[in-house]
Amino acid sequence: IKIFSNKRILIFLFSFLLVDMVIGQDAMINIQSRNAISLNGQWNVIIDPTGVGEWLQVWLEKRPQKKTDFFEYSFDGGPVLKVPGDFNSQKSELTFFEGTVWYRKKFNYTIQNEKRLFLHFGAVNYIADVYLNGEKLGIHEGGFTPFQFEITNKVKSGINSIVVKTNNVRQKNGLPGLGYDWFNYGGITRDVNIIETGKTYIQDYSIQLKKGSLNTVSGWIQLDGLQLEQKIEIKIPELNIQYKTKSDKKGLAPVDFSSGFELWSPENPKLYKVIIKSETDSVSENIGFRNIEVKEGKVLLNNHPIFLKAVNIHEENPYKGARAYSRDDANLLLKAAKELGCNLVRLAHYPHNENMIREAERMGLMIWSELPVYQHIDFADSTVPVKMDRMLGEMIRRDKNRCGVVVWSLSNETYPSTPNRDKALVELTKKCKALDSVRLITHVINSQKYLSNSFELWDTLYRHSDLVSINEYAGWYVPWQGKPSDVKWKVVCPEKPVFISEFGGEALFGSDYGPADEAAYWTEEYQEKIYIDQVKMFNTVPNLSGVCPWLLFDYRSLSRLHPVYQKGYNRKGLLSEKGDKKKAWYIMKVYYNKK
Ligand code: GCB
Incomplete structure (x- = not known):
């Protein structure tokens, strides 16, 4: 009863009205070159499945002063979690957790008059409410982009305390929305830094x-x-x-x-x-x-036509079953892409961490960076375009000096095309062009018709793309409608280069598949056959400028329920989550070698 007293309710509502509108400030770029104090490491946490910490005002970190005082929370004496890192993979009781975890970190600081100070987050999934010494700095929504708060006038000399409420509950009007085929890793998933600058800084x-x-x-x-x-x-x-x-x-x-x-x-x-x-x-x-362009149905890099030998990658360390964030994680994923013979990585379906981008660029991999404007976006909700805009700005801001990034992908599979979707995505495209006029822009579409062995790519969103990007799963979700080598194409923008941004099928690595008739569908042989057929079909695609299998490694997804073949994994990897090469890997490798 005490917890829900009227006074508390009023304070809660009042503070909500006053400060909850402060959203994370635009983050400075190139934090690697700044004077930074890392706040990575162990943070104390409170796991809060019902969200009651909001009523308890845990950010105030109250401590009993006298014997009759009591507070039903404490960061001290509780569990700790490593930052950066998702919470799901760190504690078994959090494996499937989608909810609130409060994080607390203390740091020591000596005020210097000529300095400004910023609290910088690489990313927090999905909503972060940030407090310093009991005062709310603001909130940030979006799980994959950086944000900061200036704390120059708020920090004190001595011990300071930061509290972050992280919440990864799916939002109907979120980006992504309620449904998506990857694991919803929550928490402070990327680096946290305090950055010191002069009074005027770059x-x-x-x-x-x-x-x-x-x-x-x-x-x-x-x-x-x-x-x-x-x-x-x-x-x-x-x-x-x-x-x-x-x-x-x-x-x-x-x-x-x-x-x-x-x-x-x-x-x-x-x-x-x-x-x-x-x-x-x-x-x-x-x-x-470098220069990237499309001309006469081709992609040109530095004025020369280039075939995009790509692979899709999720931001997951397959060996750990955890969100990838470190340079080592990036190297594990990118080396496999290199070994396959790739020259481009499609970082699906949200902006990956900066280590991925910088390492890929250093290794000679072009990068496709994408917004989590995925299936099930609530385009009818008026806040959605505002969020898209903000996320677009944050993605471009961070990576616009990475020449390795050649494609901004603004959406994936937003079918059906409604007037709200079209309006929002056309507007988003215009904004992207205004922010960055040098890279290619695309929307990934899967609304095509495939009848009588003929693909019809009709979606008008293609008019706003430099690349005609198509996800097609012939041989898996959709049966072949004739010989793969005889497929016909009708494309709404025939002058543009076509990129097969996804294709493939699932296979469990190994040979023990149970009853033969049922098993056929999940075998390496079946997946291999899909790849053999797809390669035949590629020859039929007009202006084909690249292909991109779905995907490099098997990865965790809560939508994959088959108890024998999937066990909570999307098995469309060319590699298992342990790094075993499936038969289809070799088909792709040979194809890329020849190209
Ligand atoms: C798709 C989606 C991708 C899924 C994949 C699948 O079209 O873009 O996110 O994971 O298909 O495996 O169904």
Whole structure:
């Protein structure tokens, strides 16, 4: 009774109205090059299945002062979880948990007058409410993109305490929505850092080749702080570049210079050390230069046609059955993609962590980055387009200087096409173009008709894509309608390159399949046959610019219920979750070798 007293209800409602509207601020980029205090490591947690911690106001971390005081929560003496890392894979009682976990971390700080301080999160799935020393900083929605809060005037000298309420309950109007075919790993899944900057700092910049150019960089630098007008220099020592520019009253400096760059490509993933120096700040990072375009039905990289030899990857360490986040996790996944012969990874179906992006770029893998605008999105809900916009901004902001990223994929399988969907996704495409004019944009579609062995790609969303991306599961969800080598195609935008963004089927690695008649469907041989047929079919596709099997490793999914063959895994991997190569792997590898 005490817990739900009227006073508490009023305080709760009042605080909700006052502060819950503060959303995470746009995160600074290239945190790797900043003065950071890592808050990774063990955090104390309170597991809160019913959400009662909200009523108890656990962020206040109250402690009894006298014998008659009591509070029905405490971070001290309770469980701990590792950050970064999902909570599901760390404790067996949390395996299938979708709910609230409160995290608490203390840090020591000495205030320095000339500094600003930011609390930066790589990502929290799905909603994060963040508190510092009992005061709410704000909230962030979206499980795969970074956000920050400035805490310059809120931090104190000595011990400070951060509390984060994480909640991964599926939302009807969330991104993704209620249904999706991957594991809903919750918690603080990426790095947490406190970042120290000067009073005016280099917050953001865009340094990439201008569309269509192989030698001219066109971009901008954005300062944040009080001294916005500054002289700024970009140095690329290896090229003897010392480019000077100036920021205006709004802290924005134009960037425009030319040089003879050694261009980035999968064969030669050349990166240059680039230093950006203002009067009050300096950051550096490795940046590559390349040009990606579509022309006459082909994808061109640095003016040469390229066939996209891709593979789909989820952000999961298959060996651990956990959300991937580290460089080691990235290497495990990307090395397998390299071994298959890939030159592109489709990072499905949400923006992956920065280690994945940076490692892929370093290894010579082009990257396809995607928004979690997946099946079951509630386009009729007016908040959805707002969330899409915000997530788009956060995805592009973080990775726009990664030349390895060549495709922004804005949606996957949003069929049926309704006026709300079309409006929202066309608007989103326009916004994406305005934010980044140099990369390819696509929407992945599975609304095609496949009748009388003929595919008809009719979806009008293709008009807003640079690539005609199609997911088709002939041989698995849909039976072949004739010989794979005789398939006919009718494409709504025949002038555009076509990319088969998904195909495949499930197979359990190994040979003990139970009764032969039932088993056929889940065998490696059956999956292999699908791949053999698909490869035959690829020859029939007009303007085929690449293919992308679904997918590299078997991965955990709560929608996969078959007790013998699936056991909670989507088995469409070319590799099992233990890394065993299935027969289909070799079909794909041979195909990519020949291409
Ligand atoms: C699809 C989805 C992907 C699923 C896959 C499947 O079309 O894009 O997320 O996991 O099919 O296995 O059904």
